[in-house]
Amino acid sequence: MVLYALRWQLLKISRGCGAWGRLLQRQSSRFVYSNIHGFDQVEIREKLQAFPGGSIDLLKQDSGIAVLTINNPSRMNAFSGSMMVDLEEKVTQLENWTDGKGLIVQGAAQTFCSGSDLNAVRAISNPQDGMKMCMFMQNSLTRLLRLPLISVALVEGRALGGGAELTTACDFRLMASDSVIQFVHKHMGLVPGWGGAARLVHIVRSQNALKLLGGALKVDPKLGLQIGLADGVLEAEDSAGTPLEQAENWLSRYIKGPAPVIRAVKKVVLSGRELPLSEALRTEKDVFGTVWGGPANLEALASKSKHK
């Protein structure tokens, strides 16, 4: 019996790596851009490091929920170049956090993020460098959204430009009652560059995406709930705890259970969202194979058999 259980565990581990590896392969690798696109990750990383300021802070908790904080309060949490590099490093840490189940992305000092640091943007405003920054951030935010964690953007204050795009790189968005999400790019003579337009169409459908981008509309919680950009509104702090406590309580109902099962939930939904049907079905089968007969499944079966 012990030998059977050991063989089964080894089979599931190989299937698990195989399933996730095949999913990423089917999504044509972890990165949207690589050297075949003329993208040199090392070169742009060094260029971005030349624009210091702020940090991206990561706290991984025993609860299985990590908290990622955009921390540059003197600049309304605008992304400096070094923060863009910091974000990529924290996403890599989260990709390797096998006990993780959930992620909350927040801004410091009760505001979310006001996009790229305009000082850095001015310095890399030539088309070549702008495109490289765009590809670097698209790689990082695509990997963020594809993490096998259920993620929530906790929006307080303002999420502007790239900050609005960052909210779309999470599975859900919770908004404080006085917060605003605004794709201000038009006012900058721009369109989203961090992947926010592509993700926004999937979240609110193309007609609403055209209105939000074409009109640079301010999305308050009421409009956010109406068009599906917001998944919940935080209550006043005195009655329901801090915004972070409220976000953790909201998320906890969806990540209650063993990490392998919760991570498998995200993987099957991710493949359904991103892959053509036949490939999504094959991936679902592979992910199913990693939990079928696993500890949580066997325990549930054992407890059910006692109810006869």
Ligand SMILES: CC[C@@H](C(=O)O)C(=O)SCCNC(=O)CCNC(=O)[C@H](O)C(C)(C)COP(=O)(O)OP(=O)(O)OC[C@H]1O[C@@H](n2cnc3c(N)ncnc32)[C@H](O)[C@@H]1OP(=O)(O)O
């Ligand atoms: C490709 C780029 C694109 C993208 O990533 O897709 C972008 O994101 S471009 C940037 C888009 N973001 C913006 O245009 C927002 C710019 N900021 C503002 O509109 C306002 O600052 C605010 C966010 C609405 C806040 O206004 P207010 O409450 O009046 O505070 P201040 O304006 O005084 O700001 C405080 C302080 O913060 C600095 N700040 C704010 N945002 C940025 C930013 N994006 N880059 C750099 N610095 C920023 C602002 O300059 C003030 O600093 P001090 O003047 O030194 O006090």
